[in-house]
Amino acid sequence: MAALSVLCIGLTGCLPPAYEAEPASVYQWQRRQEGIERREAERVRLCAIMNTDTDRYRRDCRRPGDPIR
Numbered sequence: 001m002a003a004l005s006v007l008c009i010g011l012t013g014c015l016p017p018a019y020e021a022e023p024a025s026v027y028q029w030q031r032r033q034e035g036i037e038r039r040e041a042e043r044v045r046l047c048a049i050m051n052t053d054t055d056r057y058r059r060d061c062r063r064p065g066d067p068i069r
Helices: 002-014 026-049 055-060
Strands: none
């Protein structure tokens, strides 16, 4: 029984994320867009100070169409 419960708990990490409904009001859309803009600004800020020769930079900061260095 304990092994089964450990297995079930372990498999919950493999499930897709919970469904997130689309915003229904203008206010919710605005908050969603502001959150996206904040995350992108933070990503750009971190990429600007990151060493460009690292694997993390290549993984997190390169975008399609960027030249290969």
